[in-house]
Amino acid sequence: MTSFLDHLSIYSRNSGRMRLCAVMRTFLKSRSRCGAWDRLLQKQSRASICSHVHSFNEANIREKLQAFPGGSIDLLKQDSGIAVLTINNPSRMNALSGSMMLDLEEKVTQLENWTDGKGLIVCGAAETFCSGSDLSAVRAISNTQDGMMMCMFMQNTLTRLLRLPLISVALVEGKALGGGAEFITACDFRLMAPDSVIQFVHKHMGLVPGWGGAARLVRIVGAQKALQLLAGALKVNPTLGLQIGLVDEVLKDLHTDMAVGTTLKQAEQWLSNYVKGPVPVIQAVKKVVLSGRELPLSEALRTEMSVFGTVWGGPANLQALANKSKHK
Numbered sequence: 001m002t003s004f005l006d007h008l009s010i011y012s013r014n015s016g017r018m019r020l021c022a023v024m025r026t027f028l029k030s031r032s033r034c035g036a037w038d039r040l041l042q043k044q045s046r047a048s049i050c051s052h053v054h055s056f057n058e059a060n061i062r063e064k065l066q067a068f069p070g071g072s073i074d075l076l077k078q079d080s081g082i083a084v085l086t087i088n089n090p091s092r093m094n095a096l097s098g099s100m101m102l103d104l105e106e107k108v109t110q111l112e113n114w115t116d117g118k119g120l121i122v123c124g125a126a127e128t129f130c131s132g133s134d135l136s137a138v139r140a141i142s143n144t145q146d147g148m149m150m151c152m153f154m155q156n157t158l159t160r161l162l163r164l165p166l167i168s169v170a171l172v173e174g175k176a177l178g179g180g181a182e183f184i185t186a187c188d189f190r191l192m193a194p195d196s197v198i199q200f201v202h203k204h205m206g207l208v209p210g211w212g213g214a215a216r217l218v219r220i221v222g223a224q225k226a227l228q229l230l231a232g233a234l235k236v237n238p239t240l241g242l243q244i245g246l247v248d249e250v251l252k253d254l255h256t257d258m259a260v261g262t263t264l265k266q267a268e269q270w271l272s273n274y275v276k277g278p279v280p281v282i283q284a285v286k287k288v289v290l291s292g293r294e295l296p297l298s299e300a301l302r303t304e305m306s307v308f309g310t311v312w313g314g315p316a317n318l319q320a321l322a323n324k325s326k327h328k
């Protein structure tokens, strides 16, 4: 547990004012009766890490965010076990308004409680992904304290999104800019439509990522490439995305191949390869990979064992044994 908490100490190094680390330690230690998985995962953030932070008034930030309405985050949970989360604010290229940030958190909570879920596709409405934070809200809360509160709220929400026991994929059509580029790093996989672009434009805005996008990007593409993408504010097209490992697949061009269906259909098809099978097994797969990704080895091994215990001798395991499965 120590090392995981040490990861969190970055908050206290970066912000003398907020003194997050000590508070988070106390908070997470108070949960020590739960398994490693529970400690790691989202239930802590439901109560919200943020609410335990000195000088972070969650009600206050909610009120502030609510003052910037527009757009919505729509969630469709399907019988297939794949949900579709749509960033919906087309008149602003799906920029995230304050109310959409609140909406996103509410939808993540719903997904945390979705016991039948296996997969998640995150996409944007009207053939574009997301142009980042709504600039009118950014302008209005440009003081440091409000900016940091918004940043923490979004970090918390996107961390919970990434930690869902669902296999998630971002479907990038059009543009994923700024916070939109950060958003896609909070999914397990990324698919790009042929003419789409991912760009961490933060540098051009006099910013760095704040929604956890830099930390996640380093883990996805490595520190060298992440530095290039952020310092150069490079435009990542599908070819570059594939080359650096930011993108897992480029979708077929709808204009040249009418048979492939919509981009969403293509994404569902792609994801279906990874979510075939019983819910407990698919969720267990996500859990062991997530703990391997986030925890120190010794703790990841312990978590893996406890997750293993949930499927060993379970219905799917017994069925496979009874069928004398061969894997030719």
Ligand SMILES: CCCC(=O)SCCNC(=O)CCNC(=O)[C@H](O)C(C)(C)COP(=O)(O)OP(=O)(O)OC[C@H]1O[C@@H](n2cnc3c(N)ncnc32)[C@H](O)[C@@H]1OP(=O)(O)O
Pocket (backbone or CB within 6 Å): 091, 092, 093, 095, 131, 132, 133, 134, 135, 136, 138, 175, 177, 178, 179, 180, 201, 202, 205, 207, 208, 209, 210, 211
């Ligand atoms: C920690 C988070 C950091 C951040 O996310 S900071 C925000 C970073 N994002 C940006 O700076 C994006 C700025 N926008 C753009 O570069 C361009 O609008 C973009 C997305 C390339 C689209 O260009 P075009 O296709 O030419 O379309 P356009 O410029 O006419 O935009 C259509 C309407 O959408 C609006 N829009 C686009 N991005 C927005 C945003 N982030 N916040 C608020 N409004 C935004 C834009 O103002 C325009 O509205 P209107 O038609 O002029 O009323």
